[in-house]
Amino acid sequence: MVRRWWMGLAACAVAGCGSGAEDASSSRERITESPRARVAELAGETATFETVAIEPFAGSPFTNDVVRLRDVPEDVKPDASGCYCFAETDARFAYAHTYVHATRALRSYNARLAEIGLAPVKDVPISLVKANAGMPTTGSLGERNGTVFVEVTTSSPVVDTGVLVHEIGHIIHRKIAGSDAGTSSIPLGITELAPNLLAALELRITRFAEYAWMDAAIDLTRELHCPDRILRDADLFQSQIDAPRFAAAFPVWVGALREELQTHPEQYQAPDEYSNSALVVGPMLATAPACGYAALQRVALEALHDVRTSGTMGALSQRLVAHARTECPAGADALEERLRARGVL
Numbered sequence: 001m002v003r004r005w006w007m008g009l010a011a012c013a014v015a016g017c018g019s020g021a022e023d024a025s026s027s028r029e030r031i032t033e034s035p036r037a038r039v040a041e042l043a044g045e046t047a048t049f050e051t052v053a054i055e056p057f058a059g060s061p062f063t064n065d066v067v068r069l070r071d072v073p074e075d076v077k078p079d080a081s082g083c084y085c086f087a088e089t090d091a092r093f094a095y096a097h098t099y100v101h102a103t104r105a106l107r108s109y110n111a112r113l114a115e116i117g118l119a120p121v122k123d124v125p126i127s128l129v130k131a132n133a134g135m136p137t138t139g140s141l142g143e144r145n146g147t148v149f150v151e152v153t154t155s156s157p158v159v160d161t162g163v164l165v166h167e168i169g170h171i172i173h174r175k176i177a178g179s180d181a182g183t184s185s186i187p188l189g190i191t192e193l194a195p196n197l198l199a200a201l202e203l204r205i206t207r208f209a210e211y212a213w214m215d216a217a218i219d220l221t222r223e224l225h226c227p228d229r230i231l232r233d234a235d236l237f238q239s240q241i242d243a244p245r246f247a248a249a250f251p252v253w254v255g256a257l258r259e260e261l262q263t264h265p266e267q268y269q270a271p272d273e274y275s276n277s278a279l280v281v282g283p284m285l286a287t288a289p290a291c292g293y294a295a296l297q298r299v300a301l302e303a304l305h306d307v308r309t310s311g312t313m314g315a316l317s318q319r320l321v322a323h324a325r326t327e328c329p330a331g332a333d334a335l336e337e338r339l340r341a342r343g344v345l
C-alpha cells in the first residue's frame with residue numbers, strides 16, 4: 001500500500017532474541033559455518049547490540065526462502081571471520097539487522113499458520129531506502145511487475161523493527177485475506193489494525209510505538225472508550241508535535257506535520273486507524289499472560305482469515321473472542337470483557 005507520506009507508523013520494540021543455532025559441523029569436503037552479524041535489539045527507548053548467528057543465505061546474500069533483501073550494495077560483505085559486524089552508524093548495518101528481524105518474524109508467523117492449516121508466507125522482498133536526516137523510520141508496500149514488496153525508509157541504519165514487522169504484517173494479512181487488503185480506507189477498519197496486531201503479538205510490545213517514536217508513543221494499554229475517545233489523525237500528529245524528545249529527534253517530520261495541521265486541518269479529522277487499533281490490540285496484549293503469545297497469534301490469524309477484507313473492528317473482535325474460546329478458554333471471557341469495555345463489541 002502506498003501510504004500518505006505524513007502518516008505515523010507503528011514502531012515498536014523487540015522482546016527476546018533468538019540467536020539461532022550455530023552449526024559447528026565440519027567435514028573434510030566442506031566446512032559449514034553459519035554467518036554472523038551484529039544486530040540491534042530494540043526495547044523501549046533503547047537499543048542493545050549483539051552478534052548473533054544468522055540463517056545461511058540461499059542463493060543471493062540476505063536471501064532465504066522467506067526473505068529477500070533487494071539491491072544489497074556490493075560492499076556489504078563479512079569480515080575475515082565471517083561476521084557482518086558493522087557499527088550502528090554505518091549504513092551497511094541495516095542489511096543484516098533487517099534480514100535477522102524479518103526472518104524471525106516470518107518464521108514465527110509461518111509456524112502459527114502451519115498450526116491452523118494455512119499456507120506459509122514465502123519470498124517477501126524488502127527494500128531499504130535512505131531517508132533524509134530528521135525523518136523517522138517509515139514503511140510502505142510497493143508493487144512492481146505484480147510483485148508486492150516491503151519498503152522501509154530510514155535515516156538510521158538501526159531500522160525500527162516495529163515498522164519493519166508492521167509492514168510484514170500487511171503482507172501476512174494480504175495473504176490470509178486472499179486479496180488486496182491494505183488498500184482500504186474504511187474508517188476504523190482493520191487495514192492498519194491487522195498489521196499492528198500481528199506486530200504487537202510478535203514483538204510483545206505494550207506500547208503502540210516505542211523505539212524511534214519515544215515519548216510520542218501512544219500507550220496501547222490505556223483505557224480507550226468509543227466513541228468519545230476515538231482519536232483523529234490530528235490528535236496523533238499533535239501528540240508527536242508536543243512530544244519534546246520526538247520533536248528534537250525528527251525536526252523535519254514534526255515541522256511538516258505542524259504545517260499540514262495549520263494549512264489543511266480539515267483533512268485530518270478522520271478517526272486515526274493506527275492509534276484506534278489500540279481498542280483491539282490493547283485487549284489482546286492484556287490477555288497474553290493468560291493465553292501466551294503463540295495462542296493469541298493463532299487467534300489473530302484465524303479471525304483475520306474469517307473476516308477477510310470486509311471486516312470491521314466489531315466483526316473482527318467477535319471472531320477473536322470465538323477463536324479464543326477454542327485456543328485459550330482460560331482467557332476468552334476476559335478478552336470479551338476488555339473488548340466490550342472499549343466499545344468494539
Ligand SMILES: [Zn+2]
Nearest residue numbers: 166170192195
Ligand atoms: Zn500499515
